[in-house]
Amino acid sequence: MAKLTSREQDYSKWYNELVVQADLAQHSDVKGCMVIKPYGFAIWERMREVLDGMFKATGHQNAYFPLFIPKSYMSREAAHVEGFAKECAVVTHYRLMNDPETGEIIVDPEAKLEEELIVRPTSETIIWNTYKGWIQSYRDLPILVNQWANVVRWEMRTRLFLRTAEFLWQEGHTAHATRNEAIEEATQMLDVYADFAEKWMAMPVVKGVKSEAERFAGAEDTYCIEALMQDGKALQAGTSHFLGQNFARAFDVQFQTKEGGLEYVWATSWGVSTRLMGALIMTHSDDKGLVLPPKLAPIHVVFVPIYKTDDQRAAVCEKGAELCDALIGQGYEAKLDDDDTKRSGWKFAEYELKGVPVRVAMGPRDLENGTVEIARRDTGEKELVPLEEAKDYIVKMLELIQEELYTKALNHRVAHTTRVDTWEEFKEVLEGKGGFIEAHWDGTSETEEKIKDATKATIRCIPLDQKEEEGRCIFSGNPSRGRVLFAKAY
RNA sequence: CGGGGCGUAGCGCAGUCCGGUUAGCGCACCUGGUUUGGGACCAGGGGGUCGCAGGUUCGAAUCCUGCCGCCCCGACCA
Missing domain, CATH: 3.30.930.10 (Bira Bifunctional Protein; Domain 2)
Known part of the structure; x- marks a missing residue:
């Protein structure tokens, strides 16, 4: 791939x-x-x-x-x-x-x-x-x-x-x-x-x-x-x-x-x-592929066994099946990938591409130590966790991922929402960092059209929580009562 | 509808300018072996109406004519 x-x-x-x-x-x-x-x-x-x-x-x-x-x-x-x-x-x-x-x-x-x-x-x-x-x-x-x-x-x-x-x-x-x-x-x-x-x-x-x-x-x-x-x-x-x-x-x-x-x-x-x-x-999503919020992911957790011998494979898969069953019992979709025709490294990349939120890997070393390696798709962080704590750890992690994805996206939006008061600034932000622009508009379709022709930016919406604020339209200079949200759009 | 690009194996492409054995490469696939903690390696193998239809020629993926399809860039839009 x-x-x-x-x-x-x-x-x-x-x-x-x-x-x-x-x-x-x-x-x-x-x-x-x-x-x-x-x-x-x-x-x-x-x-x-x-x-x-x-x-x-x-x-x-x-x-x-x-x-x-x-x-x-x-x-x-x-x-x-x-x-x-x-x-x-x-x-x-x-x-x-x-x-x-x-x-x-x-x-x-x-x-x-x-x-x-x-x-x-x-x-x-x-x-x-x-x-x-x-x-x-x-x-x-x-x-x-x-x-x-x-x-x-x-x-x-x-x-x-x-x-x-x-x-x-x-x-x-x-x-x-x-x-x-x-x-x-x-x-x-x-x-x-x-x-x-x-x-x-x-x-x-x-x-x-x-x-x-x-x-x-x-x-x-x-x-x-x-x-x-x-x-x-x-x-x-x-x-x-x-x-x-x-x-x-x-x-x-x-x-x-x-x-x-x-x-x-x-x-x-x-x-x-x-x-x-x-x-x-x-x-x-990121450069490795899809990132899915746990609440919408078709598969929440994938278990990837690592082994050399058939005995190791059987032993690791048995633990994997137990963990998956425990997660399924709590209402999660957990998949044990025991496909022998693909290697572990290939599987890691594949599940990252598909955005599975949590990956569990277990190999001979883990088997000996009674641990599993748990990896978060969104941050890429990996951690060794005792096998008996794995289920609860994963359940908490899924909740955490859901929350943090939202927070991260919200931070991105806040960082890419810019308040602008002049036409020059408007064009500059639009061409540079992009994102939402909060600006005054005189309320006419003519002005909106002219702004669109000049910059490709459209009024995405007049926010429901718009604050009353006296200002001047960035394009026409006519009076405005509040800011609207501009952006280039899909 | 305008401009550009592409059509050759399941996918991605080379070959086309300048016609000439049996059309080639990577990935994928199949078989066997060695491997296995971040997309393995070696060996062998299968798979093609070269988008379609005409034409030129001893000979066409390659040249000519016509057609079809898709993708990208614009105008339109959730």
């Missing part, structure tokens, strides 16, 4: 190589689409499992809506169709045939669909068209539904996990009787995402609101969590939208109030995708 390109040398090459070499995913033969390999999918499954539990705990239920959306639905909400029109895959026919002349398989020109179908880029339209039939009175509200699905957005340029033509995600779609209830739902789900990112992915995030230019097509407000990657670029890790009554109006979804009036329903939608995999990778 070739060595990874270092992050310093070429961060984006490092990422691409890591994803492929750690067996997370590969490019498929279909342009812009990826194959998620079993090891990568195991991580996604773990994320899905945890998030699904959090959605259920907040009162949501899962359902499933169609992959195909009639073209006419898309055009009902003006901003929505405008936002997605340029990246929609369209189904126009429903049958193939053999070309009578060449014998080749061709699209049967007779089998043209009367109404073309869009492959969903998101499901608001089909869902609100359905909700119309579900909602008559205030008693039918709220509707709290989530779906796990694939969606297609025909991207020009793609990158494994970060941007692919087809990706996996979840999309929550809720319907409420009041504006406030919907806003509460949207912010609640943002909190769920932030919680998940920080407690499970060990990835600190900034909660905020998108500017008008970055807002979801069809939303009144888009809340987001923004994370900072090791290369100083920001990554939007999740979004939660307050949709107002836009979709209710577009699909004529009204309900009768207690008082007998007729009102449009208030809506939210919220989602996270396999993009979180990219975020996870770029938050913690």
Whole structure:
């Protein structure tokens, strides 16, 4: 296995190589689409499992809506169709045939669909068209539904996990009787995402609101969590939208109030995708490969036996099996790698590449001394520990790794968040150390656009905890009431 | 869609400019042996419509024409 390109040398090459070499995913033969390999999918499954539990705990239920959306639905909400029109895959026919002349398989020109179908880029339209039939009175509200699905957005340029033509995600779609209830739902789900990112992915995030230019097509407000990657670029890790009554109006979804009036329903939608995999990778990993937070690692501990003779092998593996069983008994995934066709050094490198948080090695010397060597993936530290203490030691170590990964990532973000008051300084920080920049902005899309054209930096969000502070826009010099977060983004 | 690059064994590549035995190398794979505390070594072996289709030629991976696909850089985006 070739060595990874270092992050310093070429961060984006490092990422691409890591994803492929750690067996997370590969490019498929279909342009812009990826194959998620079993090891990568195991991580996604773990994320899905945890998030699904959090959605259920907040009162949501899962359902499933169609992959195909009639073209006419898309055009009902003006901003929505405008936002997605340029990246929609369209189904126009429903049958193939053999070309009578060449014998080749061709699209049967007779089998043209009367109404073309869009492959969903998101499901608001089909869902609100359905909700119309579900909602008559205030008693039918709220509707709290989530779906796990694939969606297609025909991207020009793609990158494994970060941007692919087809990706996996979840999309929550809720319907409420009041504006406030919907806003509460949207912010609640943002909190769920932030919680998940920080407690499970060990990835600190900034909660905020998108500017008008970055807002979801069809939303009144888009809340987001923004994370900072090791290369100083920001990554939007999740979004939660307050949709107002836009979709209710577009699909004529009204309900009768207690008082007998007729009102449009208030809506939210919220989602996270396999993009979180990219975020996870770029938050913690190093030049040796993947680094995974224990809470999401498919394998927590790997035991690598070291031996010369068959007797030694049997003896060491027996101890290894006991230790693994003990860990499994405590709810951890522990793997004894007794594969005789690979040598220990090869295994060490392999598990480091795959980000297994803790590695235990035991050889003849350890057998004699009653010890094992325990190595931490994140710091690379190794320690000799008495065998009988190994289990408890490892359990504590896993907790510690989870905490310290978060702390390390948080320190990185703090160190790469810069407060800036002039345009010169803004450009300098952006070109130099990168990261988040806290700066004053006059609140207009025109200024945001001009800053983007000049520097490629965008407003990642207006932080929810933004402090009131009189200032002047770094670009236009017009008055501003508080700082927003700028960065170059993925 | 514009600019660049690439397509030769499972993967990574050389060979192409300047046509000429049986198309080569590294990794991986198989067999045997020696090894085994940080990606082992030796020996032997298997594996190819040289992206596709035409053309030029005694002869094409190599030259010509057309097509297809992918990757990278830009505009668009979770």
